[in-house]
Amino acid sequence: MRSLRLLLLLFFTSGVAADENAFTIPLYGEELKGFITIENVVDDQYVVSFKMDEMPADTRLSLHMAAAPYDSGVMPENCRRARKSPHIFRDRPVQDTTIEGTSLSGHTLLLGTPEKIYACTTVILGNQPLMAASFHEDPIQGPIHIIRLKDNVRILPDLKYIPHYDGAIGVEFIDWAFVESCENAQNANQNAVGMELGIDSRATLTIETGVNISLFNFQIFRNGKPFACSPISNVERRSIKAGGLKLVQPHYYVAARNVGEKLDQLKIREDCLDVATETPHSPFHDYFPTVSIFGPDTIMFKSVVLNTTCHALRPTFPLPSATASFFHPTVGRLVLVDTDDRIILTGNLRSLTDKDAARATVQISPKAAPSGECPLYLDDCTDCFTVPDAAVIVGKDDEAVSLIGVLPYFKLSEMKSVIVDLQWTEEPFRVCANLSYLPGGAFQASLAARRYTPVSSKTMATVVVLEYPANEYSEVVVNKRAEISSVEAHARPVDMAVTSGPPCGDQNIGPKARSPQWLQIIDAGIKHGKNTSTYVVDDLLISGPNSLLGTSLLLSHDNDYYCGTFRFPQETNRLVARIDGELQGYVLLSQYAMSGDIPTEVAYSISRANSTETEFLQWEIVSTKNETCEDADVFNPFELPPEECSDEKPMQCAIGDLSSKAGDISTGKRQHLSVINLPVSGIRTVSDKMVRLSSTNTNETIGCYRLVPMEDASFTWMVYSNQSLSSLQSLMAHRLHLEPFQIAIDYNRELVGGRCSSYRVTVLESNERLADILFIFDVENKKFREDAELVCGEKEAETSVATTVAPTTTATETTKMTTSASTVSFPTTKSSNSSSTVLPTTTEQSAKSSRAQTICISLFLLWSLNW
Template sequence: LQLLALAAAVASAADSAQTIPLYGEKLKGFVTIENVADDQYVLSFKMDDMPSDTRLSLHQAAAPYDSGVMPENCRRARKSPHIFRNQPIEDTTVQGTQLSGHTLILGTTEAIYACTTVILGSQDLMVANFHADPVQGPIHIIPMKDKIRILPDLKYIPHYDGTIGVEFIDWAFVESCENGQNANQNAVGMELGIDSRATLTIQTGVHISLFNFQIFRNGKPFACSPIVIVERRSIKAGGLRLIQPHYYVAVKNVGDELDQLKIREDCLDVATETLHSHFHDFFPTVSIFGPDTIMFKSVVLNSTCASLRPTFPLPAAMVDFFHPTVGRLVLVDTDDRIILTGNLRSIADKDAARATVQISPKSAPSEGCPLYLDDCTDCFTVPDAAIIVGKDDESVSLIGVLPYFKLTEMRSVIVDLQWTEEPFRVCANLTSLPGGALQASLAARRYTPVSAKTMATVVVLEYPANGYSEVILNKRADISSVEAHARPVDMAVTSGPPCGDQNIGPKARSPSWLQIIDAGIKTGKNTSTYTVDEMLISGENSLLGTSLLLSHDSDFYCGSFRFAGDTNRLVARIDGDLHGFVMMSQYAQTGEIPTEVTYSITRPNSSETEFLQWEVVSVTNETCDDAPVFNPFELDVSGCSDDKPYLCAVGDLSSKDGDISTGTKQHLSVINLPISGTRSVGDKSLRISSTFTNDTIGCYRLVPMEEASFSWMVYSNQSLTSLQSLISKRLHLESFQVALEYNRELVGGRCSTYRVTVLETNERLSDILFIFDVENRKFREDEALVCGEKEDSTTSSPITTTPAATSTAAATTKSAAGAAANNTTAAAGVTTTSAAST
């Protein structure tokens, strides 16, 4: 909120005046640039320290603010043509078109004391970034009234230095990178030089749209990049907040006052600590933009050490490890480099160690890890990049810097302790996050028998690299109360309305993030955004499956947080001494998302609550009692506990997440419970035992199940519960396998059409769809209904598409009956959902 307030204040003053620091070994001060008339600006100087022989020049070049090579950048700028030079340090009036994008240099004819490139606050700064072998770097662009100024900073990739002579390249603004010849403004007679920062100014005569920047070598399209507006970058750690508006100005502290920055590569690497002194509110010797960014490095604040994490989105890819190293690594695209961050922990060793990390374009194999470290020419390797802390140590954020590559082309990560006598290597596949975030959303609906109107939405964006989540609220009605409920809305519960306690359960203990949603959703704003310093989607306290109940006066709206992706499901039917089900759901796109578990177990003829131990076991030749707990990593589980779940076997659910209970329906999230892949609990058994006697009650097979949806027309004088019972008996299903939408479509004066969703195995779904007449919304053997004179018989497709957030592509059935059913129902729009089959 402080940063948002600061941004508003800066924006309001941008058109009038801006103050820029000037910092060098012999000169320290500020220049204030004030707009006094149309395209007229006055430069005013206030110096803390300045030699008496200092003079002012303005040159037609740009000097990126790179603290490590700033003197060299200033010298290169002075070699370019000047607009004026050797002026005294006094108030000076300059035209904005002469000033914008050009560099002020303070010094003498022999020496340069300081310089700064001026980017006027009233103008957009845009950029196109290039990474095309052998050329890389940004090209900044400033649109003006009737002209465009280009600030190039292209250079050769380091290993090409000296191997290519002086080269100039042609360029053009293009509407699409797919057609490089379709230029709406070209560069006739104005080539760009490699390793040149001299600016180019082209007269447009009119305002033109800037979409993409195309460069050419030898007259042929060479590389193309989208043109985007440069966004201010900010990073934070504790109460420290640092911002840098763009590539050409110093870093400013807008958080807690601090005399010195103590920067380390990581918190354990004391030898790399460097000190950076402040100059008023600025830290001129560090950068957030550029290849020498301090982003993701660590800062020592008083007696603590923390990572400097960005507060803005960056493209990323993430991977989680579970054995023998546990933790998460995130790769971040910063435009100039790929930065590796995250934290790793050994589950066996007490001592910390460093490991080599390799990024591979190949997928990780199902068993073992490849020897890519020696033979992968397309891989990118960072020696000693990963700190693996001991099993009892505090977590430490690591950092590694890789040369730029296309993050979307990488598939897996390998972590290797190369110096160990026996191979220690873990690998896993990457999950791509083009926007830098995982996303979950909630749509709060007002349910009536004939509609389900959305009254509010909540979108949660979790940024794994940044260490926070963003909550975006949008409401379409007045809301005076917000409650969290532990269970998701489930249309298989027909004993009450969707927003009732029978469905979403009683009011839950309020999580910390609910206070933010509660405050935001009650404000007068229709849309608002808030930041929460938690991993709300993939963290231990994931909000997935949690419902919100919103209300105002007598109106109630509810919805559940769902991940935007396909879903795999495993179901265990509980029968015998107990009755009920346990359903495990995991989103198929990424294994980093916790598995949601929903269960409802009762003991017939008993109303007492009974606590049960639950485990996933591998039943092969053993009996259920003797079957071993599923432990694919062969862990030593002596240290397993609920506060150290990474030391537990995958199948030891009671030790990791607590016992389950009989009576009411429950919902929880479980980390490291894969239901697909080589270490899946699929086709294993769920063993349930009494916590009182330790006796095994039974083992129940975990079976993959999928969903199919269709519209069913019935007479209106029947309750949802009776309809659910009718279709359950007819199809030989349990009630939890049959969901009916609360709202229905009225047909004529006597009938209603309900959307029905059935949960079953793929083979059985084929049989069910085969006996249903989708076109006429009835079972084939049933007679047509007489719905009255107003019956609408023109509906050709009674099925609506399942929302993408909760369904997947149509399943391909395997049996001949299923094939016939699919052929029959495809045009009518039967929806079958199966992540496993896509």
């Protein structure tokens, strides 16, 4: 009879294959092991069927109105708590059972006897998105999951007291509300009487809401007052991987599944060096029921032994994080990760002095790291969070090891610095660094590939790179708006200070460079993939040694070319050394202000007068105190031995030893490169130090040039249209007493009145000089204050005629004056490389030239009319 009913139900389905509407859940207990299959057969009807490897004969089935999070360590207790909640049915035989989806979703199927529980699982139907709000407000913490059910909403609470409050607070029920904004929760309509949430209760609540309710935020109240509010977001599937292993877990209520290489055993350690903590986990079919990715006992960032190699289990999804980088005598990076249940500390550290590995205490502080010595908090910082022996510091010649530490939950965005302390050493050994908070867990760089014309710069493609420091991989997201058949990497950024050719030409971005590995990975997708596509690259593309910052891409199709440069969308600190004398040029250092994690970009152009030959130069940054530049020592605040330095170990080089860690520089053309451990700001900044250039042939010092801070300012400049970019740049440099590299003029312009063009100009100069420049330039009227207004269109010319020529002028006088008017050269609407018409350079010349032009134009127009 039951089989006939199933056939009838299947008959009435709308042609959808049964396996498309079915999913399987593992059941795993000491005495019961198997699977439950849940299949939607028609409308809201679901058939629950069972396939058991092991099951006691007296097992019965029940369905309870509670949720049981999947946590292998306490799963029996979670099942016992679920059985204490109200039931929908109980003590049924374990056989195919038809249940309404509204009764099944978010509730717990339990298998056992009246005396004993064998296993349980909470059912989350695949066609009903699971949402969650998370709370961490002293003394209450935990998630609340939410499921929409047509006109209803089901709430699956899991609130509990923070451990140190256990037993100190009695039984408590709290009110709640869905609110559009957490800021306006005071007047929210709270839940009805009898629908309160219980702390340490997992009994579900089902409320009628209608279909139009918006679920934005979840507010909880204590004593009638707003207590905590959290945004409601969809629960995303979590996955972690290491080597060929990949574990996935769709949500909080089911076991993790292996979708990678098959394993007979999963060997988990706290970290690779901690062999004593190795714990084996056996699979059940494709599942590992004794580990979890969700929850407080997550195995994220722990280590797994695959064959004889140890790897860190890293997530493949974003999590809020904060990073800190260390440079001496411990080098490396620490990352704090908000897993929503705990704060996990991960990263890797290395000693530059010791050969042996050691463990250190880590302390997280809400105060910024001082510019001098590290503070002595540890024991007397009430707002700090401390983890003894959390950091593994490997010896200077050891392989890198990923560390892990678990901290109680705190608001990661409020923490400002990290202290690493070897407390057992005889003398204090302490390093500290400031944290960079990443709400999305990633550094981001982007490139906009534009098609440049004199009147537009339309974006034809964008490439966004997201680097996840905790996960140690990058995502590359490509969005293209045009056909692309060729992709090339170029080593130099698009620079509007280069006016000798178009932005996408070799004069600007340089010749084609060797295609980096990450570009080889995404090359085919850019050319032949969808308009929007995402690629994963197992490399740190922004902060790593092969940083793509400053790299340009040239995209093309047929005769259309688009180009752009990878940039970091944050404030930039810049230092510039002007080079003059027998060498001419500049060295420009740029570093993003928010983080010392990001390499410093170096752009330079150096040439020798009257020579076109390429010459290689040694470059160093030196600190001149009482010494001459030639005798000054390389800037080496950490006193690192030079014999340890190489381009393969740049962190073991002195900050100023640039040739050793980045190679010599060359003359004759613009160059761009990235250099790590070259701080542009902070306590060990190279600001106000000297760049020393020496011949690689004779080792003789050629010159020393001071690095000074510079910033930029942009404004719009309106000029006559027959000026080339090069002539405009030369004119601006002359009037402002700047070098051409300090003046960037956008390639595209806005045409004004048929005779004029407006250009966006960006000037790079010191703060003091920028203030002077902006004083003498009339930003509102787009001209120098001392210059006269331009005559850009016919109407302006007619107005000029009316105001310049008196009504009483006789025809004879007019005829006389037109003799000179016939020889006037007028501004044209075409762009030209000719510089025959130049803008005035002094106040007197400006006034005279402008008045003469206006009079001549007016007379010519009158002559034309009379003619």
